[in-house]
Amino acid sequence: MGYARALGAGVVGVAGCPVEIEADIANGLPTMRMSGLPDAALHEAGDRIRAAITNSRLPWPDRRLTVNLLPAAQPKHGSGFDLPVACAVLAAGGAVPAAALATRALIGELGLDGRVRPVRGVLPMAVALAATGVTEVVVPSGNAGEATLVPGLAIHPADDLAAVVGHLRGTRPLARTAVPAPAPAPHRLDLAEVAGQELGRRALEVAAAGGHHLALLGPPGAGKTMLAERLPTVLPPLDDAAALEVTALHSLAGVLGEGALVRHPPFQAPHHTSTLPALVGGGSGMARPGALSLAHRGVLFLDEAPEFSGRALEALRQPLETGRIRVRRAGGGTDYPARVQLVVAANPCPCAQVAADGLCPCTSIAKRRYTGRLSGALRDRIDIQLALLPVRAADLTASAGSEGSAAVAARVAAARAVAARRWAPLGCATNAEVSGAVLRHPPYALRPADTRQLRDRLDRGVLTARGYDRALRLAWTVADLDGRDRPAADDIAEALALRTGALT
Numbered sequence: 001m002g003y004a005r006a007l008g009a010g011v012v013g014v015a016g017c018p019v020e021i022e023a024d025i026a027n028g029l030p031t032m033r034m035s036g037l038p039d040a041a042l043h044e045a046g047d048r049i050r051a052a053i054t055n056s057r058l059p060w061p062d063r064r065l066t067v068n069l070l071p072a073a074q075p076k077h078g079s080g081f082d083l084p085v086a087c088a089v090l091a092a093g094g095a096v097p098a099a100a101l102a103t104r105a106l107i108g109e110l111g112l113d114g115r116v117r118p119v120r121g122v123l124p125m126a127v128a129l130a131a132t133g134v135t136e137v138v139v140p141s142g143n144a145g146e147a148t149l150v151p152g153l154a155i156h157p158a159d160d161l162a163a164v165v166g167h168l169r170g171t172r173p174l175a176r177t178a179v180p181a182p183a184p185a186p187h188r189l190d191l192a193e194v195a196g197q198e199l200g201r202r203a204l205e206v207a208a209a210g211g212h213h214l215a216l217l218g219p220p221g222a223g224k225t226m227l228a229e230r231l232p233t234v235l236p237p238l239d240d241a242a243a244l245e246v247t248a249l250h251s252l253a254g255v256l257g258e259g260a261l262v263r264h265p266p267f268q269a270p271h272h273t274s275t276l277p278a279l280v281g282g283g284s285g286m287a288r289p290g291a292l293s294l295a296h297r298g299v300l301f302l303d304e305a306p307e308f309s310g311r312a313l314e315a316l317r318q319p320l321e322t323g324r325i326r327v328r329r330a331g332g333g334t335d336y337p338a339r340v341q342l343v344v345a346a347n348p349c350p351c352a353q354v355a356a357d358g359l360c361p362c363t364s365i366a367k368r369r370y371t372g373r374l375s376g377a378l379r380d381r382i383d384i385q386l387a388l389l390p391v392r393a394a395d396l397t398a399s400a401g402s403e404g405s406a407a408v409a410a411r412v413a414a415a416r417a418v419a420a421r422r423w424a425p426l427g428c429a430t431n432a433e434v435s436g437a438v439l440r441h442p443p444y445a446l447r448p449a450d451t452r453q454l455r456d457r458l459d460r461g462v463l464t465a466r467g468y469d470r471a472l473r474l475a476w477t478v479a480d481l482d483g484r485d486r487p488a489a490d491d492i493a494e495a496l497a498l499r500t501g502a503l504t
Helices: 045-055 082-092 122-131 141-147 161-169 198-210 224-229 240-253 276-280 310-314 317-322 364-371 376-380 393-401 405-426 436-440 452-460 465-481 489-499
Strands: 002-012 015-026 032-035 064-070 136-140 154-158 214-217 299-302 324-329 332-337 341-346 384-387
Touching: 002 082, 002 122, 015 082, 015 122, 032 045, 045 082, 064 082, 082 161, 122 136, 122 141, 122 240, 136 141, 141 154, 154 161, 198 214, 198 224, 198 341, 198 384, 198 405, 198 465, 214 224, 224 299, 224 341, 240 332, 276 310, 276 324, 310 376, 317 324, 317 376, 376 465, 384 489, 405 465, 436 465, 452 465, 452 489, 465 489
Parallel strands: 032 064, 136 154, 214 341, 214 384, 299 341
Antiparallel strands: 002 015, 015 064, 324 332
């Protein structure tokens, strides 16, 4: 008979949570019982763990075995508990020193042959373990890169259960993993590659400088996708806190790759056939972030936006305002961060064909019905709405000397720095995050003479109250880019030109 404890970790929502595993061996029939709200994957762990232990030529206790996971009231998801459960069982049976489990945590899934396999969410698990004072974690080799991103942790990668046992016995210590090199920048697209579309380039710069959402309407080949794909190239790199947050989300989704810290704003472009869970997140068991959360601190691009399902589009409304998405499931709700810049692109009509005379066979009713698939409530949340014209032959040669992303990114960074200093007392970093009430009242209220255009459009019903506030935010961004302390009438005029364009 014996008793032992091991420390593992799970994930609740998007945060890691330490989990203590108890194993008790008592006289009785050789059975294994697991308690502590395990999910289906954990219920099946008994067979996996027994096969992994016996196939690693380690002793399996032929008596009654009870495994408990604490805190018992918290649901446990996933197969990342296999390794700590196996080690707790071995320690209870005397195969490894129980004291060796008191100073380290273990994470990993076990194959039937004893291999230690990677699992999702190791980075947030490691963050949670470090917060409790743990200094050493054994992880699957495939997860070692992301785990080393947490300061203060000694990370030991393991390929199989036998190697972990040798490490715990002190006979074959596992090597420590060094911090991986920063992730290389993705293939850099450049804004200089966009021919013509000077108004579109300006809209992209304003969107980047203020964190504004952007809608582009135009015929095929007008450059909508090229502009959207180049928005991340003019955004500033992520700071340490944002990079760790984004990397943790990618770890939860299992798309982190080599495990290096994500330093560049992510870009997600889901297909228009994507389901609602694929877009906003969800799934059974251990929840998986959707494209909306994978684009956190970056760009979510919806190409052919009217082709997305109405439910998927309407699900974007709340996160565009709050920067978070709450997914409700039978087992409870999960909050995901979703502070994104939304870029939607659409053709002006369902046929997406432009004749030589610039006309298409679609009726005006068909065109309105097509763009009307984007509800008024969603359109109202998109700050910049721009109609792009087809690229002319002259544009292809005249734009040979167009500004590249580096020059635009420098102006964007300068404008963002001005806005960050101005709004720091309010806890905001960009103009898009500032409440409309703040902009309408002293000390940030603009002169009545400068806001006359805004008030007139609001009174005529051309602008909603939300649209009024968003136009004010745009005006502040235009002023920041042009080096003015406060928006003037010309800045508001440009904001209105960018605001009331394509989708009205």
